[in-house]
Amino acid sequence: MSSVQIRDVRKSFGNFEVLHGVTIPIEDGQFVVLVGPSGCGKSTLLRMLAGLENITSGTISIGDRVVNNVQPKERDIAMVFQNYALYPHMTVADNMGFSLKLRNASSDEINKRVKRAAEILALSPLLDRYPRQLSGGQRQRVAMGRAIVRDPQVFLFDEPLSNLDAKLRVAMRTEIKELHQRLKTTTVYVTHDQIEAMTMADKIVVMHDGIVEQMGTPLELYDKPDNQFVAGFIGSPAMNFLKGHVRVNGVASFEGPNGVKLPLKTAPANSDGRPAVYGVRPEHFTIADDGAEAEIIVVEPTGSETQVFAKLGGEQVVAVFRERHQFNPGDKVRLKPEPSLVHLFDDATGKRMNA
Amino acid sequence: MADVAIPRAKPQMTEAGAWAQLKHNRNWLGFWFMVPAMVFLIFFLAYPLGLGIWLSFTDTRIGRVGQFIAFENYEWLWDDSIFWLSVFNTLLYTFVASAFKFGIGLYLALLLNEHMPFKAMLRAMVLIPFIVPTVLSALAFWWIFDSQFSIISWSLKQLGLINQNINFLGDTTWARICVIFANIWRGVPFVAITLLAGLQTVSPSLYEAATLDGATRWQNFRYITYPLLTPIIAVVMTFSVLFTFTDFQLIWAMTRGGPVNATHLMATLSYQRAIIAGQLGEGAAISSAMIPFLLAAIMVSWFGLQRRKWQQGENND
Numbered sequence A: 001m002s003s004v005q006i007r008d009v010r011k012s013f014g015n016f017e018v019l020h021g022v023t024i025p026i027e028d029g030q031f032v033v034l035v036g037p038s039g040c041g042k043s044t045l046l047r048m049l050a051g052l053e054n055i056t057s058g059t060i061s062i063g064d065r066v067v068n069n070v071q072p073k074e075r076d077i078a079m080v081f082q083n084y085a086l087y088p089h090m091t092v093a094d095n096m097g098f099s100l101k102l103r104n105a106s107s108d109e110i111n112k113r114v115k116r117a118a119e120i121l122a123l124s125p126l127l128d129r130y131p132r133q134l135s136g137g138q139r140q141r142v143a144m145g146r147a148i149v150r151d152p153q154v155f156l157f158d159e160p161l162s163n164l165d166a167k168l169r170v171a172m173r174t175e176i177k178e179l180h181q182r183l184k185t186t187t188v189y190v191t192h193d194q195i196e197a198m199t200m201a202d203k204i205v206v207m208h209d210g211i212v213e214q215m216g217t218p219l220e221l222y223d224k225p226d227n228q229f230v231a232g233f234i235g236s237p238a239m240n241f242l243k244g245h246v247r248v249n250g251v252a253s254f255e256g257p258n259g260v261k262l263p264l265k266t267a268p269a270n271s272d273g274r275p276a277v278y279g280v281r282p283e284h285f286t287i288a289d290d291g292a293e294a295e296i297i298v299v300e301p302t303g304s305e306t307q308v309f310a311k312l313g314g315e316q317v318v319a320v321f322r323e324r325h326q327f328n329p330g331d332k333v334r335l336k337p338e339p340s341l342v343h344l345f346d347d348a349t350g351k352r353m354n355a
Numbered sequence B: 001m002a003d004v005a006i007p008r009a010k011p012q013m014t015e016a017g018a019w020a021q022l023k024h025n026r027n028w029l030g031f032w033f034m035v036p037a038m039v040f041l042i043f044f045l046a047y048p049l050g051l052g053i054w055l056s057f058t059d060t061r062i063g064r065v066g067q068f069i070a071f072e073n074y075e076w077l078w079d080d081s082i083f084w085l086s087v088f089n090t091l092l093y094t095f096v097a098s099a100f101k102f103g104i105g106l107y108l109a110l111l112l113n114e115h116m117p118f119k120a121m122l123r124a125m126v127l128i129p130f131i132v133p134t135v136l137s138a139l140a141f142w143w144i145f146d147s148q149f150s151i152i153s154w155s156l157k158q159l160g161l162i163n164q165n166i167n168f169l170g171d172t173t174w175a176r177i178c179v180i181f182a183n184i185w186r187g188v189p190f191v192a193i194t195l196l197a198g199l200q201t202v203s204p205s206l207y208e209a210a211t212l213d214g215a216t217r218w219q220n221f222r223y224i225t226y227p228l229l230t231p232i233i234a235v236v237m238t239f240s241v242l243f244t245f246t247d248f249q250l251i252w253a254m255t256r257g258g259p260v261n262a263t264h265l266m267a268t269l270s271y272q273r274a275i276i277a278g279q280l281g282e283g284a285a286i287s288s289a290m291i292p293f294l295l296a297a298i299m300v301s302w303f304g305l306q307r308r309k310w311q312q313g314e315n316n317d
Helices: A042-049 A092-102 A108-121 A138-151 A166-183 A194-200 A219-225 A229-232 B020-021 B026-056 B072-078 B081-112 B117-126 B134-144 B151-158 B173-202 B206-213 B217-245 B250-256 B268-275 B280-305
Strands: A004-013 A016-026 A031-035 A057-062 A077-080 A155-160 A186-191 A203-208 A211-216 A242-247 A251-255 A261-262 A275-280 A285-302 A306-312 A315-321 A332-335 A343-346
Touching: A004 A042, A016 A203, A016 A211, A031 A092, A031 A194, A031 A229, A042 A077, A042 A155, A042 A186, A042 B081, A077 A138, A077 A275, A077 B206, A092 A108, A092 A138, A108 A138, A138 A166, A166 A194, A186 A194, A194 A219, A203 A219, A203 A229, A211 A219, A211 A229, A229 A275, A229 A343, A242 A315, A242 B206, A261 A332, A306 A332, B020 B026, B026 B280, B072 B280, B081 B117, B081 B173, B081 B217, B081 B268, B081 B280, B117 B173, B134 B151, B134 B250, B173 B217, B173 B250, B206 B217, B217 B280, B250 B268, B268 B280
Parallel strands: A031 A186, A031 A203, A077 A155, A155 A186
Antiparallel strands: A004 A016, A004 A057, A203 A211, A242 A251, A242 A275, A251 A261, A275 A343, A285 A306, A285 A332, A306 A315
């Protein structure tokens, strides 16, 4: 186990810079998830950490050793690939023991460690099988087993669940998290799925276009997104954004599209008339007499909650209710955002304006 | 309810004629799709093979119908030192040429699989020996190895390394080296391109995983590339061995089996005895004698080609 420091790391392919100076401190034993849309550079960063890509500038250190020029095999890391990259011509046991075999470990030692990893992952009955004879979830577990056997300083996961079906993905998510709680190995996990990030991470790093947009615990990011990108990326269904202006005449409020009035708890100083984006999460709407009028378009009950798509000031918004309101398309309702949970972003920069 | 039962049309399926039934019978249709291939195989493969074997049991000559003489041709060959020399030549030729073709082909395939400038052009260039008609390349080699006009002798003389021409095709050892060299030159592209195709099916992430597991480049080859390539190696080397063993054109165009039969292969000897000398029966016996060798080669690859356990899907045993 070891801490990892990524300091001002840049990466260029030819003249094209894909990472523009990324700094991420990772504590010993932390589970860090790099999340972002495809092309944001998260996988490249992971591969640089693994030593599969060169570092153009900046430093990456594992423990207190700078690893920029350290060979992948000397870095003491293990990686789980998106397509698992299991050796098709080796049995499960040989796949898991391969790294030990390359290090000339004795066969007793290999057997012992493979067995232990197989027990942790419930792979013991499958040790003599070949990868082709395994299901997707089993292959996923073998790939993790291959990482565990080595007992490395850092685990790297590159979108490990994206080849699994939805149900299995949820199950494996829990399994990986449980595994981390048990082994407490520093883990860097790359995904484009914000739910995976939210559910598994000690710390989420949201990346976009080669920069870090925000780092923090899942709930920090959810409750206080630094900017409009993070606000829109984290949370499902996504946060509603309404463009308009801040109004301060005695009480702060927000004038949304088509003059619709929305409540604000406080306005930042000197912000009267400033163009801004009003953000409200779907679950922070309530039905109230002093709400803004909206027309219901579509109602989608999921059982535990109901998603309602409505037109508010001409813009489509989505609201989620735990209560079972009887709504029908075309109904007029009064939607009120909870003022203390509202987010306000600068229209030009997308930066968060309210505290 | 005043609905009236609509009279159903009588089903007529059972009344369809035998012909209409046949038209929709998949096996019947399948049979006819198979016929062209079958006819082709019977007339151009099975029949000549059978005829050749039959001829080898007769004393047929050109212009004379032969008598059945059982194994007399074979008994004759058993005591024929030239026949045994040709067997030795063929085995030497096949073994040495195939080994080199495999080595060079694998090397080229690994090289062309790397990222490098002009990769597409280099790959195309590798194919050149393959697309030049064999007889043309054989004639070119014939000139290159000519006793008087050889460009190799000329170059070495200009460099002052030798004083007189090397008698490439006139010396038994040199002649063997030359024809084997020509065969290697011609056979390498097939091996290289086929192995390259095989290499490209290996997922790059396997190498990345192995690298992270601590494998050196050699270990990457030894534990990942080579085992994953074995099925293709088995196929390509079977073909290569069969082609080399039955080679005729190169030898006939370059040396006609000479000097002193040093480059006579079974195929060229068979041609010489059967067509040039007119002893069809004896020639057929020589070519029939190739069959056990070819069968042995096929058997080796048959067992080599057996789908390995890791390639199979469901079987859990």
